Amino acid sequence: MEKAKTGTRAAQADRSRAAILKAAVKVFSRQGYAGARTEQIASQAKCNERMIYYYFGSKDELFVSVLEHIYAQFNLAEARQRFDLANPQQAIRDLVAFTWNYYLKHPEFITILGTENLLQGIHARKSRNLRALSGTAVGMLQPIVEAGQAQGVFRDDIDIRHVYLMIASLCYFYNSNLHTLSCFLDDALASPKEKQHWLEFISDLVLRGLARVAEGT
Amino acid sequence: MEKAKTGTRAAQADRSRAAILKAAVKVFSRQGYAGARTEQIASQAKCNERMIYYYFGSKDELFVSVLEHIYAQFNLAEARQRFDLANPQQAIRDLVAFTWNYYLKHPEFITILGTENLLQGIHARKSRNLRALSGTAVGMLQPIVEAGQAQGVFRDDIDIRHVYLMIASLCYFYNSNLHTLSCFLDDALASPKEKQHWLEFISDLVLRGLARVAEGT
Amino acid sequence: MEKAKTGTRAAQADRSRAAILKAAVKVFSRQGYAGARTEQIASQAKCNERMIYYYFGSKDELFVSVLEHIYAQFNLAEARQRFDLANPQQAIRDLVAFTWNYYLKHPEFITILGTENLLQGIHARKSRNLRALSGTAVGMLQPIVEAGQAQGVFRDDIDIRHVYLMIASLCYFYNSNLHTLSCFLDDALASPKEKQHWLEFISDLVLRGLARVAEGT
Amino acid sequence: MEKAKTGTRAAQADRSRAAILKAAVKVFSRQGYAGARTEQIASQAKCNERMIYYYFGSKDELFVSVLEHIYAQFNLAEARQRFDLANPQQAIRDLVAFTWNYYLKHPEFITILGTENLLQGIHARKSRNLRALSGTAVGMLQPIVEAGQAQGVFRDDIDIRHVYLMIASLCYFYNSNLHTLSCFLDDALASPKEKQHWLEFISDLVLRGLARVAEGT
DNA sequence: AATGAATGAGGGTTCATTCAT
DNA sequence: TATGAATGAACCCTCATTCAT
Numbered sequence: 060m061e062k063a064k065t066g067t068r069a070a071q072a073d074r075s076r077a078a079i080l081k082a083a084v085k086v087f088s089r090q091g092y093a094g095a096r097t098e099q100i101a102s103q104a105k106c107n108e109r110m111i112y113y114y115f116g117s118k119d120e121l122f123v124s125v126l127e128h129i130y131a132q133f134n135l136a137e138a139r140q141r142f143d144l145a146n147p148q149q150a151i152r153d154l155v156a157f158t159w160n161y162y163l164k165h166p167e168f169i170t171i172l173g174t175e176n177l178l179q180g181i182h183a184r185k186s187r188n189l190r191a192l193s194g195t196a197v198g199m200l201q202p203i204v205e206a207g208q209a210q211g212v213f214r215d216d217i218d219i220r221h222v223y224l225m226i227a228s229l230c231y232f233y234n235s236n237l238h239t240l241s242c243f244l245d246d247a248l249a250s251p252k253e254k255q256h257w258l259e260f261i262s263d264l265v266l267r268g269l270a271r272v273a274e275g276t
Numbered sequence: 277m278e279k280a281k282t283g284t285r286a287a288q289a290d291r292s293r294a295a296i297l298k299a300a301v302k303v304f305s306r307q308g309y310a311g312a313r314t315e316q317i318a319s320q321a322k323c324n325e326r327m328i329y330y331y332f333g334s335k336d337e338l339f340v341s342v343l344e345h346i347y348a349q350f351n352l353a354e355a356r357q358r359f360d361l362a363n364p365q366q367a368i369r370d371l372v373a374f375t376w377n378y379y380l381k382h383p384e385f386i387t388i389l390g391t392e393n394l395l396q397g398i399h400a401r402k403s404r405n406l407r408a409l410s411g412t413a414v415g416m417l418q419p420i421v422e423a424g425q426a427q428g429v430f431r432d433d434i435d436i437r438h439v440y441l442m443i444a445s446l447c448y449f450y451n452s453n454l455h456t457l458s459c460f461l462d463d464a465l466a467s468p469k470e471k472q473h474w475l476e477f478i479s480d481l482v483l484r485g486l487a488r489v490a491e492g493t
Numbered sequence: 494m495e496k497a498k499t500g501t502r503a504a505q506a507d508r509s510r511a512a513i514l515k516a517a518v519k520v521f522s523r524q525g526y527a528g529a530r531t532e533q534i535a536s537q538a539k540c541n542e543r544m545i546y547y548y549f550g551s552k553d554e555l556f557v558s559v560l561e562h563i564y565a566q567f568n569l570a571e572a573r574q575r576f577d578l579a580n581p582q583q584a585i586r587d588l589v590a591f592t593w594n595y596y597l598k599h600p601e602f603i604t605i606l607g608t609e610n611l612l613q614g615i616h617a618r619k620s621r622n623l624r625a626l627s628g629t630a631v632g633m634l635q636p637i638v639e640a641g642q643a644q645g646v647f648r649d650d651i652d653i654r655h656v657y658l659m660i661a662s663l664c665y666f667y668n669s670n671l672h673t674l675s676c677f678l679d680d681a682l683a684s685p686k687e688k689q690h691w692l693e694f695i696s697d698l699v700l701r702g703l704a705r706v707a708e709g710t
Numbered sequence: 711m712e713k714a715k716t717g718t719r720a721a722q723a724d725r726s727r728a729a730i731l732k733a734a735v736k737v738f739s740r741q742g743y744a745g746a747r748t749e750q751i752a753s754q755a756k757c758n759e760r761m762i763y764y765y766f767g768s769k770d771e772l773f774v775s776v777l778e779h780i781y782a783q784f785n786l787a788e789a790r791q792r793f794d795l796a797n798p799q800q801a802i803r804d805l806v807a808f809t810w811n812y813y814l815k816h817p818e819f820i821t822i823l824g825t826e827n828l829l830q831g832i833h834a835r836k837s838r839n840l841r842a843l844s845g846t847a848v849g850m851l852q853p854i855v856e857a858g859q860a861q862g863v864f865r866d867d868i869d870i871r872h873v874y875l876m877i878a879s880l881c882y883f884y885n886s887n888l889h890t891l892s893c894f895l896d897d898a899l900a901s902p903k904e905k906q907h908w909l910e911f912i913s914d915l916v917l918r919g920l921a922r923v924a925e926g927t
Numbered sequence: 928a929a930t931g932a933a934t935g936a937g938g939g940t941t942c943a944t945t946c947a948t
Numbered sequence: 949t950a951t952g953a954a955t956g957a958a959c960c961c962t963c964a965t966t967c968a969t
Contacts, residue, residue: 072953091394093311097939107955109941118939172456173390177308180455190460197461220461221477228449233441236448238397239389243407244414244437260438267484289928314964324930326966335964502969506932525828527745531960541934546961606890607824611742614889624894631895654895655911662883667875670882672831673823677841678848678871694872701918723949748943758951760945769943 076114078104083125088167091174092122123182126175129168130192136161137199147207148266154203155262159230163254169235197223204269213269225268229261293331295321300342305384308391309339340399343392346385347409353378354416364424365483371420372479376447380471386452414440421486430486442485446478510548512538517559522601525608526556557616560609563602564626570595571633581641582700588637589696593664597688603669631657638703647703659702663695727765729755734776739818742825743773774833777826780819781843787812788850798858799917805854806913810881814905820886848874855920864920876919880912 082103086095097118101108115121140157142150162169175182183189200223207213233240233248240248247253299320303312314335318325332338357374359367379386392399400406417440424430450457450465457465464470516537520529531552535542549555574591576584596603609616617623634657641647667674667682674682681687733754737746748769752759766772791808793801813820826833834840851874858864884891884899891899898904 069952075953091308091310091391093308096937098937108939109955110953112940113953170394172453173394174308176453176455177387177390177394180459183456183459218473218477220465221474223461224450224457224474225446225477225481227453228445229442231453232445232449235452236389236393236444238393239400240441242397242400244440248437256435257438257441260435260442264442264481264485267487268481270484292928313962315962325964326930327928329965330929502932509932525742525744525825527742530958532958542960543934543962544932547932552960604828606887607828608742610887610889611821611824611828614893617890617893652907652911654899655908657895658884658891658908659880659911659915661887662879663876665887666879666883669886670823670827670878672827673834674875676831676834678874682871690869691872691875694869694876698876698915698919701921702915704918726949747941749941759943760951761949763944764950 075104075106075110079106079111079114079121080124080128083121084128084167084171087122087125087174088170091170092178119182119185122175123186125171126182127186127188127192129165129171130189132165133161133168134192140199142199142203144202144206147203147210147212150203150206151265151269152262154200155226155230155265156258158226159258159261162230162234166234169231173235200226207269212271214271217269222265222269226261226265229264233257289331292321292323292327295323296328296331296338297341297345300338301345301384301388304339304342304391305387308387309395336399336402339392340403342388343399344403344405344409346382346388347406349382350378350385351409357416359416359420361419361423364420364427364429367420367423368482368486369479371417372443372447372482373475375443376475376478379447379451383451386448390452417443424486429488431488434486439482439486443478443482446481450474509538509540509544513540513545513548513555514558514562517555518562518601518605521556521559521608522604525604526612553616553619556609557620559605560616561620561622561626563599563605564623566599567595567602568626574633576633576637578636578640581637581644581646584637584640585699585703586696588634589660589664589699590692592660593692593695596664596668600668603665607669634660641703646705648705651703656699656703660695660699663698667691726755726757726761729757730762730765730772731775731779734772735779735818735822738773738776738825739821742821743829770833770836773826774837776822777833778837778839778843780816780822781840783816784812784819785843791850793850793854795853795857798854798861798863801854801857802916802920803913805851806877806881806916807909809877810909810912813881813885817885820882824886851877858920863922865922868920873916873920877912877916880915884908 079100082100083095086100086103090096090099095118097111098108100121101111104110111118111121115124137157140153142153144150197219201219204213204217204219204222208215233254237249245253296317299317300312303317303320307313307316312335314328315325317338318328321327328335328338332341354374357370359370361367414436418436421430421434421436421439425432450471454466462470513534516534517529520534520537524530524533529552531545532542534555535545538544545552545555549558571591574587576587578584631653635653638647638651638653638656642649667688671683679687730751733751734746737751737754741747741750746769748762749759751772752762755761762769762772766775788808791804793804795801848870852870855864855868855870855873859866884905888900896904
């Protein structure tokens with residue numbers, strides 16, 4: 060038995076730490092890094108502001124933990140997926156759908172990543188775990204693409220990173236930039252129906268991108 | 277004659293205003309909205325902090341002006357483009373290349389948009405000009421797509437907004453998320469060579485997406 | 494006319510700055526560096542706490558200004574003294590009395606110096622003016638000692654710095670350590686009478702130290 | 711047997727207490743009272759911060775213990791000295807040398823005393839032991855001075871406290887104010903050679919001060 | 928048109944200390 | 949004996965903004 064029982068002081072400590080982390084995800088997500096207030100994080104975590112420094116050291120280090128956390132959560136969700144390698148095209152559809160839906164249900168993933176990129180990745184660079192945590196993304200893709208190539212339905216001349224980027228771009232941008240897009244495309248963009256259409260469009264698009272022979276080019 | 281002479285007091289005022297705007301673009305772009313300091317903007321504009329309030333009213337309103345400014349700049353650049361409607365496929369390639377290169381050369385466009393989206397579009401909504409300013413994007417696309425459809429090389433069952441989103445996504449995400457992507461894909465992503473490869477890949481992809489018949493789906 | 498009139502905004506600014514400095518001397522003197530509170534300084538100066546940073550930049554830099562100030566004040570007082578070189582022994586008595594009385598009437602001089610020395614001179618080292626400001630001390634002494642030597646009443650084999658240190662030590666320590674001394678010597682040490690006795694003792698002592706022939710050694 | 715064996719729990723407690731005291735001397739000495747951090751003291755004592763409160767009650771009471779400790783240490787060292795009453799002048803030289811060297815080797819004695827005096831002796835007043843602990847100082851001096859007077863080499867009209875103060879002043883000030891003195895006298899003041907010169911100068915000076923007949927006054 | 932002086936609210940962070948085991 | 953968790957007060961400092969000229 061490594062973990063102590065629920066009533067333990069140590070367990071309570073874990074709960075406090077987790078509460079802060081959860082609150083931090085929410086607040087950083089909504090307010091950005093500079094806009095986030097440690098006081099707000101503390102009050103949402105129902106703990107003393109001091110505890111943030113007790114457990115995480117500083118706002119900066121807290122953000123690093125937040126980054127690691129959202130990647131870990133994404134990995135967990137991804138690891139639960141099973142893709143049917145016997146049908147690579149369907150597997151790709153499933154992967155696109157998974158990615159799209161994850162972004163849809165986890166807007167904080169988008170906003171935290173956006174925040175970190177605006178800060179030019181300073182926190183990501185500080186994290187030792189992050190590279191390991193985020194490494195799986197391409198890993199899940201690889202067997203699918205290779206299966207498709209083996210079956211002769213996917214192109215051989217393709218960079219796996221391009222496949223990853225293609226999917227990520229098409230899923231991410233729609234969500235990350237919805238607010239400015241709504242301003243001059245269509246407010247309807249935010250509606251479930253429009254989102255469904257977009258998912259269908261990009262699923263098809265990704266497969267076109269992977270298809271062995273591409274006409275009309 | 278609309279503009280007064282260079283030596284005029286009014287001209288000096290224009291110059292001050294422009295200097296503040298330029299500095300604001302730079303600072304907001306690097307630090308985000310909450311992270312940007314009015315003092316820094318003033319010092320970069322080589323003017324008194326008070327002038328920001330004199331010309332723009334508040335930090336908030338200054339940001340609105342910045343938003344309008346970067347869209348206006350983008351429109352100006354776009355309006356200078358000429359796309360050959362006789363060859364719709366080449367026109368699409370040119371449009372993708374233009375978009376990609378604009379993002380590449382104007383990172384502030386990406387970061388300001390990112391900032392505004394993290395703020396959930398509150399400034400965009402305040403601007404009266406913005407809708408007008410940003411409306412052109414799809415406008416330039418429409419004739420090209422229609423020309424391709426008329427020539428029978430582009431699909432008929434396509435939503436023009438999807439075409440726009442597809443291009444924007446593929447050009448934007450690579451640049452906006454370069455920092456976190458570098459963390460687990462490849463540092464090389466930032467190299468000119470990799471960027472060129474990506475441009476080729478997405479040009480081809482967009483055409484595949486528009487192609488009348490898509491095999492292997 | 495270099496200085497503007499009393500009513501000017503600039504004059505008011507000077508007054509604010511001076512008020513802060515004066516309050517800082519008092520508070521640093523009583524509480525030490527770490528113990529001093531910027532809020533207390535501001536409230537004693539009847540100004541907004543922010544003004545400290547406006548005029549001095551930081552607590553640290555404020556302390557440097559305080560150091561420079563107390564030295565400048567001491568110099569001013571010293572410069573007003575006239576020592577009769579025709580009677581070097583009386584001149585020495587006068588100098589000792591002046592030093593002693595200055596310390597007595599300006600306890601902040603003692604405490605600020607004590608504070609700075611506990612901090613190992615970090616602020617003194619930062620000041621560009623300080624060396625210049627404090628240089629006079631030995632300067633006033635030199636002509637007196639030389640006059641005494643010329644008259645044959647003072648020793649020739651003497652280091653001027655030793656004379657300075659001797660006087661300073663004997664005047665300073667009694668005041669700087671009065672609190673702990675009272676604890677085991679005599680509470681009466683703080684009485685004017687005892688102080689007068691000490692002044693007489695050290696005046697005599699300094700002259701013995703300077704005397705050409707010292708018997709009984 | 712008063713002390714328990716080394717392995718005992720009580721012995722361990724003594725060691726913890728001593729470690730904290732030692733660390734406290736160091737930290738208070740370097741940072742002053744307000745500047746000293748209980749955390750730093752604990753970490754230097756390699757114990758939990760809580761232990762400070764367990765053994766000493768509060769930061770304040772810890773400082774009182776520190777005061778008592780350094781006086782006790784000084785007394786211990788002083789008690790080890792043997793002064794030759796047959797030669798009072800040499801005895802005085804020895805006493806001056808002992809005092810000077812003690813200050814030189816125990817800078818914390820100077821800084822702690824300085825700190826306490828800046829705090830206006832609030833802790834000293836709280837201590838019950840302190841008066842007893844510090845009373846010896848004059849006690850060692852008395853027999854020497856009386857021996858000198860009996861031999862007719864020392865003045866009869868002298869206040870023993872003045873002798874004490876004279877010696878303490880001349881030994882203390884040089885060390886306590888070295889940092890600011892270096893700023894405008896000479897950096898060389900800190901060199902062993904200069905210190906040796908000063909010791910010679912003040913030894914001679916003290917004897918001049920005690921000498922029965924003083925010419926040139 | 929432009930600016931130096933001033934401000935109040937609140938920023939992240941640190942402090943000595945206590946609780947509970 | 950010893951310690952990890954928790955706290956509230958306050959610390960230095962910075963912010964966007966306004967006043968007064």
